[in-house]
Amino acid sequence: MREDDGLLERQVNQQGKRRRSEKSPPLCIYCRTAKADTRDHVPPEVLFPIPKPSTLVTVPACRACNRGFQKDDEVFALLLTSLLEVNPQGRSVFRSKVAEGLLKRSPKLRKALAATMHFRPHTFPGGQQGLAPALLIERDRMLRVLRRIVRGLFWHEYRC
Numbered sequence: 649m650r651e652d653d654g655l656l657e658r659q660v661n662q663q664g665k666r667r668r669s670e671k672s673p674p675l676c677i678y679c680r681t682a683k684a685d686t687r688d689h690v691p692p693e694v695l696f697p698i699p700k701p702s703t704l705v706t707v708p709a710c711r712a713c714n715r716g717f718q719k720d721d722e723v724f725a726l727l728l729t730s731l732l733e734v735n736p737q738g739r740s741v742f743r744s745k746v747a748e749g750l751l752k753r754s755p756k757l758r759k760a761l762a763a764t765m766h767f768r769p770h771t772f773p774g775g776q777q778g779l780a781p782a783l784l785i786e787r788d789r790m791l792r793v794l795r796r797i798v799r800g801l802f803w804h805e806y807r808c
């Protein structure tokens with residue numbers, strides 16, 4: 649065996665290993681134990697009006713993790729799109745996804761939100777002072793969504 653044959657054999661073996669690792673599904677970036685058999689949108693897809701942009705970032709996630717995010721994402725969308733001075737895209741998301749989606753199919757959430765509804769002092773655009781409707785939203789739920797967005801964008805940027 650020539651010295652070059654050994655080098656060629658090592659190169660072929662390395663290419664084979666690389667090909668195998670490229671073909672095997674990656675691990676879920678959230679739990680890091682299950683194989684990623686879905687893609688998770690980061691930020692959550694529910695935050696975008698219809699039609700959604702084609703350039704949304706997705707990251708590998710297992711089905712169990714991905715399913716577990718749905719309610720958090722919807723409540724996060726509710727929080728962001730029910731603000732008083734929300735932009736037209738936010739109003740569109742509120743109408744199409746929050747009012748016609750989440751709130752319509754979840755009487756329990758509607759009841760819980762109604763129980764927390766209250767009025768707080770607010771300065772409106774133009775400087776007028778008055779009372780504005782306010783809701784109490786679970787802080788932990790919002791932090792879970794924000795942490796997941798940061799985790800996903802970090803993975804998207806650095807692949808780790």
Ligand SMILES: [Zn+2]
Nearest residue numbers: 676679710713
């Ligand atoms: Zn997972």
